[in-house]
Amino acid sequence: MRSRLACFVVALLFLQPLAAQYRTALADYRYEFPRDHFSHPDFQTEWWYYTGNLRSAEGHKFGFELTFFRQAVSRDPTKTANWDVKDLYLAHLALSDLDGGKFYHSERTNRPGPGMAGASETRGRIWNGNWQILWDAGEQRLHAIQERFQLDLTLHSEKPPVIHGERGISQKAEGEGHASHYISLTRIATAGSIELDGKKFEVSGTSWMDHEFFTHQLAPEQTGWDWLSVQLADNTELMLFHIRRKDGSIDPHSAGTYVDAQGKTMHLRAIDFELQALDGKWKSPVTGADYPVHWKISVPKLGLELEAKTPLESQELTGKSKLAPNYWEGAIVLSGRRSAQAISGMGYLEMTGYDRAVQLAL
Numbered sequence: 001m002r003s004r005l006a007c008f009v010v011a012l013l014f015l016q017p018l019a020a021q022y023r024t025a026l027a028d029y030r031y032e033f034p035r036d037h038f039s040h041p042d043f044q045t046e047w048w049y050y051t052g053n054l055r056s057a058e059g060h061k062f063g064f065e066l067t068f069f070r071q072a073v074s075r076d077p078t079k080t081a082n083w084d085v086k087d088l089y090l091a092h093l094a095l096s097d098l099d100g101g102k103f104y105h106s107e108r109t110n111r112p113g114p115g116m117a118g119a120s121e122t123r124g125r126i127w128n129g130n131w132q133i134l135w136d137a138g139e140q141r142l143h144a145i146q147e148r149f150q151l152d153l154t155l156h157s158e159k160p161p162v163i164h165g166e167r168g169i170s171q172k173a174e175g176e177g178h179a180s181h182y183i184s185l186t187r188i189a190t191a192g193s194i195e196l197d198g199k200k201f202e203v204s205g206t207s208w209m210d211h212e213f214f215t216h217q218l219a220p221e222q223t224g225w226d227w228l229s230v231q232l233a234d235n236t237e238l239m240l241f242h243i244r245r246k247d248g249s250i251d252p253h254s255a256g257t258y259v260d261a262q263g264k265t266m267h268l269r270a271i272d273f274e275l276q277a278l279d280g281k282w283k284s285p286v287t288g289a290d291y292p293v294h295w296k297i298s299v300p301k302l303g304l305e306l307e308a309k310t311p312l313e314s315q316e317l318t319g320k321s322k323l324a325p326n327y328w329e330g331a332i333v334l335s336g337r338r339s340a341q342a343i344s345g346m347g348y349l350e351m352t353g354y355d356r357a358v359q360l361a362l
Contacts, residue, residue, distance in 0.1 A: 019044050022072060022215040024177030027167035034135065036183060037161075037211065038126070039070065039119035041087070043181075044215040046070040048119070048126055050133070050142060050155075051229065051348040052190050052207030053331055060201055061311070062194055063096035063331030063348070064151060065105075066144050068126050068133075070119060089117035091128035095149050096331050097196065098311045103330075105317050106146045142192075153192035155207055157185040159263040164239065164255075166267055170212075171253050172243065173219035180214035186229070186237040186259050206231055208348065221246050224353015225254075226275055228297070228308065230334055232345035235261040238304075240268070240297065242275050244353060258302060274298040282313035284326075289355035291316070291328045297336075306336035308349060327352040 022044040040046055048068045055061050069090040089112065094105035110117040110128055117128040124135040131144040140155040162184045164170045170182040188207040193200055208229045222243050230238040240256035256268035277292035284291065293313050297306040315330025327350060334345040 018072065018074070019215050024216055025169050025179040025181050025214045026177060027169050029168040029181055031161075031163060031168065031181075031183070033161060034124075035121055036181075037135065038121040040181075040213040041070075041072070043213040044072045046119075046213040047211070048133070049210040050207060051329075051331075052153075052188070052205055053231075053346040053348075054153075054190060054194065054203040054205035056194075056201040056203050058201075060100075061098040062201070062203060063098060063312075063315075064194070065092065065094040065329060065348075066131060066133075066142060066151070067092045068119070068128055068131075085111045087112060089128050091117075091131050092317065093131060093144050093146055093151075094315075094317065094329070095146075095151070095194070095196070096312050096315055098331060101312060103312060103315050104146070104148050140188075149194065149196045151192070151194055153190050153203075153207075155188045155190050155209075157209075158187045158189055159185070159259065162186055162239075162257060162259055162263075162265055164257050164267075170255065172217045173222060173251075173253055175219075178216050178219065180212040180217055183211045184229075184239065184257075185209040186239070187231060187235070206346070208237075218243070222251055223357035224351070226277075226292075226295075227350040228275070228295070228332070228347055230297070230306070230308075230345055230347040232334070232338075232343055234338070234343060238297075238299070240273055240275060246357070258299070268299065272299065272301055278307070282328075284316050284328075284355070286316065286318050287326050287355040289316070289326065289328075291351050291354055293328075293349075295349070297334075303339035304336065304343075306334045306343075306345075308332045308334050308347070310349065326355050328354070 023042045050066045071088045073088050074086045089110045092107045112118050119126045126133040134141040142153040144151045164182040169179040171179045190207040191204040225243045227241040237259040242254045243251035245251050252270050254270040258266040276296040278294040280294035281290045282293045293310050295308040310332050316328045318326045329350045332347050332349045
C-alpha cells in the first residue's frame with residue numbers, strides 16, 4: 001500500500017477515462033524476476049519506494065526516502081517521437097536528520113524524452129534525472145543529489161522478494177481489479193555515504209523497497225490510510241496498513257504481511273491485527289493536520305505487542321501542487337514484546353488523508 005507522492009499521481013482525476021485502456025491487477029498473476037522489478041506499461045500507475053534507517057560510524061542516525069513514479073497519460077499509437085508524452089515520471093527524495101532534528105525533501109517531474117526518466121530492465125535502471133537505482137549482479141546502487149544533500153548507497157537484499165496479498169494481488173477495495181500487484185524487498189543491507197551541507201557521513205543500516213503496479217485501487221468512500229514497515233531485531237519483518245473510511249471505520253480490505261527469519265511469508269487480514277493511535281499528535285504548521293505519531297501494534301497470532309514512536313515529529317511532505325494531498329512519511333523506532341521476550345526494531349510510517357481526504361475516483 002504505498003502512495004506518498006503517488007497521492008499526486010492518482011489525484012489527476014482527468015486521467016480516469018484513460019484507465020479503461022489499461023490492464024487491472026487480477027488474481028493469479030505470474031511473477032517473474034528480474035522482469036517484475038522494472039516497468040509495466042500495460043498498467044496505468046506504478047511506483048518504486050526505497051526507505052531506510054542508517055547510522056554513521058560515530059552513531060549519527062538518518063532516515064531516507066527515494067521514490068519513483070510512472071503515470072500513464074496516453075496510449076495513442078501515433079505518438080512515437082522522443083518528446084511525445086505517453087508516461088509522466090515523478091520522483092521524491094527525502095532525508096531525515098534524526099539526531100540533528102531536521103527534515104529535507106524535494107520532488108521533480110519529467111517526461112521520458114531522450115532518456116530523461118524511465119525504468120528499464122535491459123539497462124538495469126530506474127531513474128529520474130540524476131536520481132537513480134542501478135541493478136547489477138544482484139546488488140543495487142542508489143544515487144541521488146539534491147541542493148543540500150546527496151545519497152550514494154549500495155543495497156543488497158538479504159531475502160527473496162515478498163508478494164503481498166493473496167493469489168498475487170493486494171486487494172484494496174470491493175470488486176475485481178480494485179487491487180495492485182505489490183512486491184517488497186523487506187530487508188536490504190545498506191552501506192555508503194550521505195553528504196549533508198558539505199559534511200560527509202559513512203553510513204550503514206537496513207532499507208526496504210516497495211514496488212506496486214495497478215490501474216484501480218481505492219474506492220470513493222476510502223479517505224486515507226496508515227501504513228507501517230517494521231524490521232525487527234530478530235530478522236523478521238512486518239508490513240501493515242489500515243484504510244480509513246469516511247464514516248470513521250477501518251475498511252475490511254486493510255491487510256498486512258509477516259516475513260519470518262527465513263523469508264517465508266504469512267498474509268494478515270484486517271481481523272488478524274490492530275493498529276491503535278495513542279496519545280501524542282504532531283500538528284503541522286503548514287497544513288494544520290494532526291498526525292498521530294505514536295502507535296500501538298498488536299498481532300495476537302504472532303504474540304507481538306509493539307509501540308512505534310518517531311525520533312523526529314516533523315516529517316511531513318507537502319507538494320507544490322494544490323491537487324496533491326499532503327502526507328506524513330518518516331522513520332520510526334519500535335519496542336515491545338514477542339510473547340515473553342523483549343524485542344525492538346525500526347521502520348517507516350506513512351499517514352495520508354489527515355488534512356483532507358485523498359480523492360481517488362474510479
